[in-house]
Amino acid sequence: MVAARTVLDADDIRRAVRRMAHEIIESAKGVDDLLLLGIPTRGVHLARRIADEIADIEGAEVPCGALDITLYRDDLALREVRALEETDIPVEGVDGRIVVLIDDVLYSGRTIRAALDALADYGRPAAVRLAVLIDRGHRELPIRPDFVGKNLPTSQSEKVKVRFAETDGEEFVVIEQVSS
Amino acid sequence: MIGPHLLSAADLTREDAVGVLDTTAELASVTDRSVKKLPTLRGRTVVNLFFEDSTRTRISFELAAKRLSADVINFAAKGSSVSKGESLKDTALTLEAMGADAVIIRHGASGAPYRLATAGWINGSVINAGDGTHEHPTQALLDAYTLRRHVRDADGIGADLEGVRVVIVGDILHSRVARSNVLLLRTLGAHVTVVAPPTLMPFGVETWPCEINYDIDDVLPKADAVMMLRVQAERMAGSYFPTELEYSRMYGLDSRRMDLMPSDAIVMHPGPMNRGVEISAEVADSPRAVVVEQVTNGVHVRMAVMYLLLGGAPSGTDSEGREG
Numbered sequence: 050m051v052a053a054r055t056v057l058d059a060d061d062i063r064r065a066v067r068r069m070a071h072e073i074i075e076s077a078k079g080v081d082d083l084l085l086l087g088i089p090t091r092g093v094h095l096a097r098r099i100a101d102e103i104a105d106i107e108g109a110e111v112p113c114g115a116l117d118i119t120l121y122r123d124d125l126a127l128r129e130v131r132a133l134e135e136t137d138i139p140v141e142g143v144d145g146r147i148v149v150l151i152d153d154v155l156y157s158g159r160t161i162r163a164a165l166d167a168l169a170d171y172g173r174p175a176a177v178r179l180a181v182l183i184d185r186g187h188r189e190l191p192i193r194p195d196f197v198g199k200n201l202p203t204s205q206s207e208k209v210k211v212r213f214a215e216t217d218g219e220e221f222v223v224i225e226q227v228s229s
Numbered sequence: 230m231i232g233p234h235l236l237s238a239a240d241l242t243r244e245d246a247v248g249v250l251d252t253t254a255e256l257a258s259v260t261d262r263s264v265k266k267l268p269t270l271r272g273r274t275v276v277n278l279f280f281e282d283s284t285r286t287r288i289s290f291e292l293a294a295k296r297l298s299a300d301v302i303n304f305a306a307k308g309s310s311v312s313k314g315e316s317l318k319d320t321a322l323t324l325e326a327m328g329a330d331a332v333i334i335r336h337g338a339s340g341a342p343y344r345l346a347t348a349g350w351i352n353g354s355v356i357n358a359g360d361g362t363h364e365h366p367t368q369a370l371l372d373a374y375t376l377r378r379h380v381r382d383a384d385g386i387g388a389d390l391e392g393v394r395v396v397i398v399g400d401i402l403h404s405r406v407a408r409s410n411v412l413l414l415r416t417l418g419a420h421v422t423v424v425a426p427p428t429l430m431p432f433g434v435e436t437w438p439c440e441i442n443y444d445i446d447d448v449l450p451k452a453d454a455v456m457m458l459r460v461q462a463e464r465m466a467g468s469y470f471p472t473e474l475e476y477s478r479m480y481g482l483d484s485r486r487m488d489l490m491p492s493d494a495i496v497m498h499p500g501p502m503n504r505g506v507e508i509s510a511e512v513a514d515s516p517r518a519v520v521v522e523q524v525t526n527g528v529h530v531r532m533a534v535m536y537l538l539l540g541g542a543p544s545g546t547d548s549e550g551r552e553g
Binding site: 130136 | 262264541
């Protein structure tokens with residue numbers, strides 16, 4: 050049996066993204082050195098949306114790309130082989146930039162650990178920040194986000210489901226209680 | 230996905246093959262980075278077991294494995310226990326005892342990789358790097374990848390080769406490259422024509438999923454790509470054709486013949502080339518020849534194959550993971 054509760058609807062997501070865009074600009078003191086990297090698949094859409102909001106607020110395009118972390122995962126040998134997702138590092142490169150890693154849900158922190166390793170192989174950013182739409186807790190590594198859409202205390206038996214119009218044709222965040 | 234072994238191009242479905250090519254496209258970008266290495270196969274051991282000389286294929290596999298952080302052992306038959314008379318079985322048992330996760334085998338006998346994979350001597354994956362006159366599946370994959378990049382837009386992610394016309398010219402009889410290519414290109418939907426003197430056509434070629442022609446000038450005007458095979462010097466003694474010069478005139482690709490091809494058609498060659506025999510120097514050095522690109526793509530395709538065969542847990546043992 051699965052009981053679902055809506056945490057964010059489409060309007061909530063839009064407002065959260067807009068606020069995160071403001072926070073990112075403020076913390077970077079402008080947009081000149083910024084580079085956004087989304088983690089596939091929904092992190093890439095979130096990054097694109099934040100880039101659009103920043104363009105709307107500051108009137109400047111921020112380079113925005115994708116960073117697939119599959120080849121850097123620490124659980125590769127534990128699971129069946131996964132198809133690779135797209136990596137697209139903007140031509141500006143990561144050297145000397147303030148790189149904002151962007152993902153939909155932050156949970157154990159292992160994805161971000163892998164992303165930091167991957168990023169180091171592309172160059173040496175001036176700083177790396179982390180933006181997530183949902184922080185659901187239960188970290189297994191010393192990683193914390195800099196920009197959060199919503200802090201969502203969960204139990205480990207619960208599941209957080211993010212749906213974006215780009216990939217899913219619908220737009221919401223729900224929390225599901227999975228009882229066995 | 231594919232696995233646990235890659236023995237024949239015929240093992241791959243169209244979906245599998247497109248998956249390998251897509252994985253290749255993602256891995257190719259690693260070459261453009263400052264750090265050309267991925268941690269993916271850290272702690273895995275890959276053995277290059279080469280019973281035939283092959284510098285190119287061996288270093289291509291070696292580089293691919295190293296780019297994925299696997300440990301590589303090169304086991305060449307010359308000067309090894311094999312030259313002292315050790316059997317394939319005992320060699321395999323030795324490698325298994327040393328903990329090889331994958332064996333990349335090239336062997337003069339057709340079917341040796343199949344034997345190695347199915348005899349129960351080793352538990353790891355077996356990758357066929359060329360067996361006798363049988364198959365060379367990673368060469369076919371790299372050719373298909375090279376082709377896709379040229380005939381499809383935007384690296385062709387997700388695309389097959391439906392409707393693409395490929396001509397393969399040369400020693401079809403002895404060529405494992407031709408055999409694997411015919412099978413794989415057909416699987417991907419391409420239309421393949423093989424061209425050779427009658428003496429170099431294999432017995433039963435009419436059962437292959439391709440067209441047969443003996444006149445190269447007849448097929449070039451409609452080709453999207455032509456693949457020239459090497460005339461192996463050791464075949465010359467077999468009297469398959471009267472002289473090298475005659476072969477070159479009848480079946481070699483020179484600039485006159487290249488001009489018969491559509492202007493965007495490409496020239497491929499698995500290497501090493503015999504300039505002046507199957508391909509003229511002018512053609513080999515023309516911008517339409519993608520021979521060097523094939524070498525680069527070979528490393529990426531082999532990375533993809535190794536990732537797909539070794540990168541995950543053995544199938545069926547997938548433990549419930551979670552996102553984070």
